[in-house]
Amino acid sequence: MQRRQFLQQSSALAASSLFLPSLGAWEQAFTSKPLGLQLFTLFQVIDQDVPGNLKKVADLGIQELESAFSFKPMFYGYSGKDFKSLTNSLGLKWVSHHVMGAPLKPRPGFDVSKMPKFLTLKTDSSQIIDNVAEAGISYLVCANIPIESKTEVSEAVEILTKAGELAKKAGLTFCYHNHDAEFKEIDGQRAFDVFSTQISSDILKFELDLGWANKAGENIVELFKKQPGRFPLCHIKDFDADYKNIVPVGQGIINYKPIFEAASIGGLKHFFLEHDMPKDAFESIRLGKSALDKIL
Incomplete structure (x- = not known):
């Protein structure tokens, strides 16, 4: 009886496999992308209790991290190896690190006089790269750089x-x-176009901030088609109806479904949730993850 049941079940399985997609397609259909967090979301919060706040992030179901600058030296007060050890112990994968391209220029809501001195690619590129390489992570990202004139854009290309x-x-x-x-035209050019044409894709990829690109009116799917595979990282944020305020992902107006459907064209591998200066960082992360779980 056991042998007959085994043969019957084996025959049924073999027959059913004729109607199933290949194993690779089957796995792809049921594999979701790990959601990461850009830790700038916790700016001025994370430094108060780095291990405790990272545990809260892990408990919310975040799987990957992208670090940023903080008020503490190096990586939130840790060496690269120690910070990686900490994140690993919490089940988090540290993937990428943000640095500034040049000394910080004032932004609304920022009192530069109270900010610590940050390393920048303009003045400290070798030290930054040594620190990140020693940490054993894969990506280094220029978070921003002055681009308000042709002169600044030209200098940015060099840096x-x-x-x-x-x-x-x-x-x-x-x-x-x-x-x-x-994506705004200044002196007859757009900085993004200059960077993407004058700097080889062999040495410069893009972390496309999908929220800011949407605000600029950019067609992201078309951008992927123009430069396929050049966007391994992305930031996911949302805006209110008139693009005046950043809101938790899923609470705003950006439709991410068609963008993610074209992710393979752009080469997207890592997806980082981000909310600049939220009122409640952990609630924003919770809401954003809940919304993205349905489409990512």
């Missing part, structure tokens, strides 16, 4: 090219992170 070459030698993938300004 990014040098950093990209050094990063490649160190085994890192170097990316540039946009805001909306990169």
Whole structure:
């Protein structure tokens, strides 16, 4: 009886397999992308209790991390190896790190006089790259750089090219992170177009901030088609109806479904939730993850 049942079940399984997709397609259909968090979401919060706040992040179901600058030295007061050890112990994968391209220029809501001195690619590229390479993570990202004139954009090309070459030698993938300004025409040019045409894709990829690009009116799917595979990282944020305020993902107006459907064209591998200066960072993360779980 057992032998007959086994043969019957085996025959049924073999027959049913004729109607199933290949194993690779089957796995792809049921594999979700791990959701990450850009830790700038916790700016001025994380430094108060780095291990405790990272545990809260892990408990919310976040799987990957992208670090940023903080009020503490190095990586939130840790060496690269120690910070990686901490994140690993919490079940988090540290993937990427943000740095500034040049000394910080004032932004609304920021009192620069109270900010610590940050390392920048313009002045400290070798030290930054050594620190990130020693940490054993894969990506280094320029978070911002002055681009308000042709002169600044030209200088930015020099800084990014040098950093990209050094990063490649160190085994890192170097990316540039946009805001909306990169898609605005200044002196007859857009900084994004200059960076993408004048700097080789071999040394510069992009971390596309999908929220800021949407605010700028950019067609992201078409952008992916123009430069396929050049966008390994992305930021996911949301805006209210008139793009004046950042809100938790899923609470705003951006439709992410068609963007994620084209993710393979752009080369997206890592998806980082981000909310600049939220009123309640952990509630924003919870809401954003809940919304993204349905489409990511």
